[in-house]
Amino acid sequence: MALKNRKEMDPRYMWDLSHIYPTRDAWEKAYQEAEALTNQIPPLAGTLGASADSLLHALDTIFAASRAMMPVYLYASLNKSGDQGDSEAQELEARAINLLVKGSTAVSFAEPEILAIPEETLAAYLQDERLATYRQYIRNVTRARSHTLDAERERMLAMLGDAAESPSNSFDMLEAVDITFPEITGENDEKVALTHGNFGVFRESKDRRVRREAFETYFGEFRKYQNTLAAMYAGSVKFDCYYAKVRNFDSALSRALFASNVPVSVYDSLVEAIHDGLPTMRRYLDLRRRVLGLEELHLYDLYAPMVDDIDFKMPYEDAQDLVKKALAPLGEEYTALLDKAFQGKWIDVYENHGKTTGAFSCGVYGVHPYVLLNYTDTLDDAFTLAHELGHALHSYKSSETQDYVNHDYHILVAEVASTVNEVLLTKYLLSVETDSRRRAYILNHFLEGFRTTVFRQTLFAEFERRAHEMYESGTPLTAQSLSAEYHALNDLYYAGAVNDETMDIEWARIPHFYNAFYVYQYATGFCSAVAIANDILTTGDASRYLRFLTTGGSDYPLEELKIAGVDLTKPDTVESALKVFSETLDEMEKVLGK
Numbered sequence: 001m002a003l004k005n006r007k008e009m010d011p012r013y014m015w016d017l018s019h020i021y022p023t024r025d026a027w028e029k030a031y032q033e034a035e036a037l038t039n040q041i042p043p044l045a046g047t048l049g050a051s052a053d054s055l056l057h058a059l060d061t062i063f064a065a066s067r068a069m070m071p072v073y074l075y076a077s078l079n080k081s082g083d084q085g086d087s088e089a090q091e092l093e094a095r096a097i098n099l100l101v102k103g104s105t106a107v108s109f110a111e112p113e114i115l116a117i118p119e120e121t122l123a124a125y126l127q128d129e130r131l132a133t134y135r136q137y138i139r140n141v142t143r144a145r146s147h148t149l150d151a152e153r154e155r156m157l158a159m160l161g162d163a164a165e166s167p168s169n170s171f172d173m174l175e176a177v178d179i180t181f182p183e184i185t186g187e188n189d190e191k192v193a194l195t196h197g198n199f200g201v202f203r204e205s206k207d208r209r210v211r212r213e214a215f216e217t218y219f220g221e222f223r224k225y226q227n228t229l230a231a232m233y234a235g236s237v238k239f240d241c242y243y244a245k246v247r248n249f250d251s252a253l254s255r256a257l258f259a260s261n262v263p264v265s266v267y268d269s270l271v272e273a274i275h276d277g278l279p280t281m282r283r284y285l286d287l288r289r290r291v292l293g294l295e296e297l298h299l300y301d302l303y304a305p306m307v308d309d310i311d312f313k314m315p316y317e318d319a320q321d322l323v324k325k326a327l328a329p330l331g332e333e334y335t336a337l338l339d340k341a342f343q344g345k346w347i348d349v350y351e352n353h354g355k356t357t358g359a360f361s362c363g364v365y366g367v368h369p370y371v372l373l374n375y376t377d378t379l380d381d382a383f384t385l386a387h388e389l390g391h392a393l394h395s396y397k398s399s400e401t402q403d404y405v406n407h408d409y410h411i412l413v414a415e416v417a418s419t420v421n422e423v424l425l426t427k428y429l430l431s432v433e434t435d436s437r438r439r440a441y442i443l444n445h446f447l448e449g450f451r452t453t454v455f456r457q458t459l460f461a462e463f464e465r466r467a468h469e470m471y472e473s474g475t476p477l478t479a480q481s482l483s484a485e486y487h488a489l490n491d492l493y494y495a496g497a498v499n500d501e502t503m504d505i506e507w508a509r510i511p512h513f514y515n516a517f518y519v520y521q522y523a524t525g526f527c528s529a530v531a532i533a534n535d536i537l538t539t540g541d542a543s544r545y546l547r548f549l550t551t552g553g554s555d556y557p558l559e560e561l562k563i564a565g566v567d568l569t570k571p572d573t574v575e576s577a578l579k580v581f582s583e584t585l586d587e588m589e590k591v592l593g594k
Contacts, residue, residue, distance in 0.1 A: 002193060003353040006083040013316070014082075015370050016345035020075045027075055027092070034068035035099060041065060041106040045151070048113040052125040059134050062107050067365065067404045069103050072096050074364050081372055084176040085354040101161045108154035111141050115148055133405050136554055143261070147247040157246065167236040168514035174225065174232075175509065176356055181221050184213045194218060196357035197374040203303040215300040215502055222508045226479035229508040234477035237468055240516045252468045256517035260410040261556040266568055267461070267520055273574040274458040274523070280582050281455055282496045284447060287585070291592060297497040299490065302451070307441045312379040316349055319382035323389065326428035327421060330542050337393050346392065347371045358511070361388045363395030365407055379445065386425045390418035398552035411518060412557035415525025416532070416564075417549060422449060423533035436591050443588045450581040453526040459493045461520035463507060468516070482507055527577035528566045535565055
């Protein structure tokens with residue numbers, strides 16, 4: 001059955017972007033106003049160091065322009081996410097990106113000027129309470145002193161912003177719009193059109209032939225475009241390395257982590273801990289092989305349910321009820337916000353032709369967050385709903401508590417709130433389920449959370465690092481070289497399983513690779529979330545965690561996590577999570593034994 005076009009979808013299950021702007025004319029007016037505010041920035045050049053008043057006026061003007069620009073961009077981007085092929089949405093987004101680039105270029109003088117203010121003078125300025133809202137921002141600017149260029153070179157780098165988005169934009173268009181998949185034969189010998197959305201369903205099929213055919217068909221299409229995809233990803237890597245070099249960083253990795261004030265040692269520690277945990281992963285894979293009754297476990301068998309004939313269909317309305325019950329330990333206010341999200345048309349639920357694949361949450365300051373799903377009525381989709389609502393309510397609480405300057409949380413903490421919700425959902429399901437087979441199903445889902453979010457995302461993180469190191473050392477990034485690296489990592493992480501060449505091309509379909517060194521934070525976030533959720537359920541007190549949700553970007557992420565009781569500078573958090581993985585595997589073996 002072919003996917004519906006966007007205009008054919010039921011509006012009850014679509015987000016309402018009119019909450020941002022009621023009409024396109026209103027968007028146009030906001031665009032003009034944001035552009036006018038942006039035009040007020042260049043005349044401020046040369047004034048920031050004159051006095052505390054001058055610094056305050058300049059920062060007020062700059063952030064007022066930013067606050068005006070962001071909803072203009074987000075409205076356009078969210079419209080396009082609903083249908084990548086919508087030419088009007090494409091035009092709006094292109095104009096909005098141009099405006100952002102104009103704003104970035106206009107403000108490029110600011111940070112060099114702040115750095116030019118003598119440290120004693122700047123410290124005196126910051127005693128002025130009117131500048132209190134900007135203290136963390138200025139602290140971050142001065143921390144980057146050795147990586148900030150003069151005003152003219154900063155302006156030139158800012159002008160590159162639009163061009164630097166080309167690899168990512170090209171990937172989005174190729175993956176979401178231009179690539180289509182042939183039909184495959186389903187479990188009942190029916191012909192079914194394969195899509196990004198239902199691929200996740202077919203890879204969980206109990207019929208091994210269907211799983212294999214879905215994998216070979218899906219990744220086979222990406223292999224047809226492997227050289228184009230390699231060229232696009234190489235372009236992204238080159239921009240990463242270029243920016244790192246001109247800003248005097250040791251590597252693209254150190255530049256990416258610097259933004260959140262995270263030492264490279266945290267990244268290294270994660271990889272080392274996961275490598276130490278690979279024997280437990282091998283034990284899990286062997287259990288999966290035995291339970292599935294296979295002589296050899298292939299990579300296309302990794303998502304198949306280990307417990308047959310468990311009916312865990314999850315219509316969207318049932319998922320809403322389940323998520324509310326599971327997240328009740330977070331308190332009545334949190335539950336009320338969930339109702340607000342469900343009833344307030346924050347969520348775009350079902351797949352349509354041209355819709356962005358996967359799922360995401362997007363905060364809009366002064367309005368509310370939006371959530372995109374591609375819901376297919378599975379328990380996994382209920383977990384995705386809980387996950388994205390974790391992001392959404394984190395954004396909501398931060399925006400509600402912090403001013404615009406400090407509302408946006410860092411990437412490192414972005415995956416914590418989402419995964420706390422997933423862990424609480426798992427724990428709730430285990431607390432109410434008495435049937436051993438259904439418990440085994442839930443335990444398997446939790447184990448898969450570890451495999452896909454801790455181990456697999458760390459594999460992705462290693463791949464990103466290797467790809468950037470290859471380019472930095474002069475090795476060409478081709479489809480062949482990238483696939484060879486990916487194959488080697490699959491050998492390492494899935495030792496004991498058959499490493500099918502079909503999966504060598506998987507790197508080509510990961511959109512997060514165009515936002516370099518993001519994915520490791522899924523792994524640290526999951527490990528942090530396991531610790532936080534266990535603490536909430538053990539103590540019955542969610543107050544520290546709820547306070548963490550309000551911090552936004554008011555401090556560095558490692559410090560914010562300490563509010564919730566997590567210290568990622570020490571190996572304890574990851575090691576404790578891997579212990580939970582091993583204990584859950586023990587329980588799974590016992591339950592299956594029954």
